[in-house]
Amino acid sequence: MSPVVLITGTSSGIGLATAVQAAQAGYRVVATMRDTAKDGRLKEAASEAGVEVDVRRLDVTDAASVRAAVDGVIADYGQLDAVVNNAGAGHVGTVETDDVANFRSVMEVNFFGVVELTKAALPHLRASSGRLVTVTSVGGVVGQPFNEAYCAAKFAVEGMMESLAPVAAAQGVTVTVVEPGAVASEFVNNVQIDRGAIFEQMGVYAGSFKNYMGRTGDSFAAAQTSDEAARTVVEALTAQNPAFRVQTSEWAREFTGRKLADNDGSAVQELTRGWIA
Template sequence: MSAPTVLITGTSTGIGLETAVGAARAGWRTVATMRDVSRADALRRAADAAGVADLLEVRRLDVTDQASVTACVADVVDAHGRLDAVVNNAGAGHVGTLEQETIDDVRAVMEVNFFGVLHVSRAALPHLRAARGRLVTVSSVGGVVGQPFNEAYCAAKFAVEGFMESLAPLAATVGVTVTVVEPGAVASEFVTNVGVDRDAAVDA
C-alpha cells in the first residue's frame, strides 16, 4: 500500500514548514505548497537535515486563486493516486483598525485567511471522502478572542472557526474528520512579515 499523502499550504516558513517536515518524518508523502516556490530553500534544507527529502515535494499553490488550487489538487491526486489529508495553514497577518484602513484592505485579509481556506477545502473534499481522510485548518487564538488593532485578521479567523465547526458534523457523515488548531504566539517569521509600523498604528 502506498504511503498516505498530505497536502499542506503555506510551508515556506513557520508552522507550515515545521508541519511539512514533521509529516514527512512520520512517513507521509508530503506535498508542501507555497505561493512563491523560490522561497522553498529553507524548507528543503530542513527536509535534508531531517533525512526526509525523498518524502517531500514542493508545489506552487496560491490559495487566493481558485484555478491554482484546482490544478494543484488535481495534479497531486493524479501523481499519487490519493489525498488522505489537507492542512490549511497558509495565511497572512494583518494589523490595523477600521478608521485607518480601507474596506479593500479588509477584503484582502479575508481573501487569504478565509476564502483561501474555502478554496482548498472545497477542491480537496471529494478526495478526502474517498480516503476517509482528515481536513485540518490552522486558525489562531485570534479566532477565539478579538484583539485590538487586529480586527480584520480576527474576523477572518472567527469566520474560519464558524465555518469549520459547522462543516465538521456533515463531513463526519461521509468519513472526513475536520480539525481546527488554535495556536497562540509562535516564534516564527509570521509577525515580522506583517510589516506593521507600530507608532503609526497607535498615532490616531
C-alpha cells in the same frame, strides 16, 4: 501505500515544521507555497531530518492555482488523504482608520483561501476517509484589539469548520482546527508594519495602539517554537480520534478557555481592555 498530505504555506514557520514532521511520521508530503523560489529553508530542513518533501506552487487566493495543485496531486499520487490549511496573513489596524480593502485582502487569504482549498479537496478526502486540518489561531476564538480584520477572518474559519465538521464526519472525513497562540516565526515579520506610518494613521487611537504593541512584543518574546506548534498539527493528522478543537500550548488552552466559558462576554472584555490601558 503511505498516505498523502497537502500542506499550504510551507516556506516558513508552522507550515515548514509541519511538512518536515509529517514526512517523519510517514506521510508523502506535498508542501505548497505561493513562491517556490522561497523553498530553500524547507528543503534544507527536510534534508537535515532525512526526509523528502514535494514542493509545489499554490496560491490560496487564486482558484485556478488551488484546483491545479489538487488535480496535480491526484494525477501524480492517485490519492489525497489529508489537507492542512496553514497559509495565512496577519494584519493590524482598527476599522475607523483602516482601509476596507485591507479587510477584504485579509479575508481572501485567511478565509476564502481555506474555502477554495477545502472545496477542491473534499471529494478526494471523502474517497480516502481523510483528514482536514486547519490552522486557525487563538484569534479565531478571542477577539483582540487592533486585530479586527484578522480575527474576523479567523472567526469565520472557525465557524465554517465547526459547521462543516458533522457534515464531513457523516461522509468519513475528520475535521480539526488547531489554535496556536504566539509562535516565534516569520508570521509577525510578514505583517509588514510601517510603525511610523501606522502610528500616524491611528490618530486618536495611537496611545492605545502603542500600549497594545508593547504588550504584543512581550508575548512574542516568550512564544513557543514553530516545531512545538507543528507537533500539535501532526498529532491531529495521526491521532485515532482527534478532537475538533485543539490548542498548541497550555497558554493557548487557558486563553481560549476563558472565552468558551464566558457566556456574557464580560471576562474577555475585562482581559483585553487591560491590553490597551
